[in-house]
């Protein structure tokens with residue numbers, strides 16, 4: 001017989017009215033659940049990001065592909081996955097819709113090990129190995145993952161050896177940033193530092209010129225961007241912070257001829273990186 005919801009006596013005796021059971025006797029003893037170690041993995045979403053991850057040395061656990069996608073231009077992904085012995089799981093599109101972190105998986109999600117972050121010294125070493133002057137980009141508390149992704153993509157195109165971001169109040173390498181980079185993030189060394197002003201001082205001691213991108217600087221096409229160089233890009237809201245600006249050797253500006261005071265951070269970064277690449281690669 002069902003216990004009534006308002007059976008006061010039963011409640012007072014500690015009975016579970018929903019199941020007609022005695023709470024005091026039937027409940028299992030509380031035990032501390034063993035803590036699950038966090039899985040050191042991330043999701044890479046979309047065709048280009050997955051393809052770039054396969055082309056890089058990123059360790060990929062598996063790739064999930066929406067059923068029916070094999071025929072629609074994923075041949076290279078399938079071939080590379082086979083070559084690298086990576087499991088491809090054909091799944092219902094709904095499963096991808098459910099687990100997507102970008103909202104735009106394009107029918108393909110890879111599960112890969114998390115990013116490793118790099119020290120500025122490793123970026124400098126990379127340049128040395130290539131026989132080039134180091135070219136580093138510094139982002140002063142950028143917050144938009146789409147801007148971050150676009151900057152990584154332009155940086156890769158222009159021969160940047162590494163990007164330094166701040167540990168606090170900054171965007172990170174989220175699946176959205178990686179997607180926005182079209183997978184360029186898989187090839188770029190990214191470093192995180194606590195004290196950007198200190199990092200700039202360290203770079204200066206290593207012979208770097210630090211150029212801060214700012215609307216009130218010298219026109220970029222009149223600026224020498226050769227040699228060991230770090231270009232600082234400011235945040236979307238407040239631009240380059242005071243202390244960071246004080247540690248710049250010069251400021252570089254893209255003249256503004258319209259009504260707006262500034263460009264989007266990633267657009268400004270793209271223009272300046274291209275000019276730096278033009279000067280550094282000796283093109284006219």
Ligand SMILES: C[S@@+](CC[C@H](N)C(=O)[O-])C[C@H]1O[C@@H](n2cnc3c(N)ncnc32)[C@H](O)[C@@H]1O
Pocket residue numbers: 212213214215216232233234235236237238239240252253254255256261262263264265266268269
């Ligand atoms: C959206 S802007 C920041 C605007 C901010 N309100 C300010 O006053 O600095 C983001 C960053 O993009 C870069 N930027 C934007 N427009 C630029 C320009 N015309 N010349 C050089 N850098 C620019 C700067 O690094 C700037 O800090």
